[in-house]
Amino acid sequence: MRCEKLSSMGSVAGALKHCYRERPTPNAVPELTPQNQHGKAKSTDEAMGRLRELLPAKRRKDAVLAVEYVMTASPEWWKKASKSDQVEFFNQAHRWLASKYGDKNIFVATVHHDETSPHLSAFVVPLTQDGRLSAKGFIGNRAQMSADQTSFAKAVQHLGLERGVEGSKATHTTISEYYRRVSNQTPKTPALDVPEPSMGDRLKPAEYGQKVAKSVVEQITPQWNSMQAKAQELEVAKKRITELEKVARQAQQQAKAERERANKLDDLAELFSPGEIAEARARKAARDKAEAQRKVQEAKEARKLERIEALPGLERKTAGADRTFVAHALAAIRQAGGDASKVEWRKVEGAAAIEAISKNGQSVQSVTRAICELSPIRGSKEGNAKVAEWVKSVAPQYQKAYQAERGRNKGLER
DSSP states (O other), X not given: OEEEEEOSHHHHHHHHXXXXXXXXXXXXXXXXXXXXXXXXXXXXXXXXXXXXXXXXXSOOTTOOOEEEEEEOOOHHHHHHOOHHHHHHHHHHHHHHHHHHHOGGGEEEEEEEOSSSSOEEXXXXXXXXXXXXXXXXXXXXXXXXXXXXXXXXXXXHGGGTOOOOOTTXXXXXXXXHHHHHHHHHOOOOOOOOOOOOOOXXXXXXHXXXXXXXXXXXXXXXXXXXXXXXXXXXXXXXXHHHHHHXXXXXXXXXXXXXHHHHHHHHHXXXXXXXXXXXXXXXXXXXXXXXXXXXXHXXXXXXXXXXXXXXXXXXXXXXXOOHHHHHHHHHHHHHHHHTTTOXXXXXXXXXXXXXXXXXXXXXXXXXXXXXXXXXXXXXXXXXXXXXXXXXXXXXXXXXXXXXXXXXXXXXXXXXXX
């Protein structure tokens, strides 16, 4: 069992895209991906919608939003485990998480069958009973994590699984070493026990032939299944090694280019005065700054496009202030003839905030969060701070309007 803390919406979305195979996954076998089983949510968009519904409106900026768990057993156990034992393993893993975090706080539970060993990938929100985000309260230190390992081992020990040695310094076999071991393994031909023909068998040779065939198939089936599993693991290892070799070659080429560049700079330094070198460095610094600004702008545009593309999928998956903003955003895009670049997003934010507060009575915090997390032009700390300040400044007058409208409605009811 392994777990990883995720502290931003981006890191959660990235992990979910891997989970749902919505981006290239080198260690997965594409032909087996349709066998994966998705519980709680069927896609990244749906899972992110469930996450937003679970997160509290008030939370620390550095709070852990979700914890990803990978829960599995040894490859040897999977090879010999019956289908019912495998299903029971995943059921126990889900129950263990539910008892620790609460079932409603598990927003993704996917069983992967397309990697070397089947495993459960689960995402949970570390939400305390009083509504706070506190990964520390659930995961704690190394002692708490070790205790969790022991607790989970007890939950599945009836399946013939044992906990690993506590405090063990054991390391995983490298992919290249594994590849070499598997390549050198030559399967032994099983010794077949062919049934001796009885007197009746001699009188019915066709039935005896069927009996022999059935006996041989039953004897070779276990080894055949084992060979198929090893062949699948070998193919995964080959793909991974090819990928790592490519990364290594790129790193070597980059290192060589940097050494050559450094040598050239040393040679050039002898040809110029200190003043000329200083001016050249200043020009380079200006170019680097412009390049950094360009990259920041590209990141903003990419985030803007990603949020715009996500809006249609959020129309039926959001509630409260989130839903109010999404409705205004989609209406503005339609009015712009489907061209989101023509939408004046600040006006959309304003209209959504006014309706959310004055007509729906939604809180300042939920309105601020909806704009900061869903508006295509938001995302930076400075921009989010300005949104929070603006909403806080205009909220009182629209809250009064909401209270006045409620008062009129109560008067009509009387």
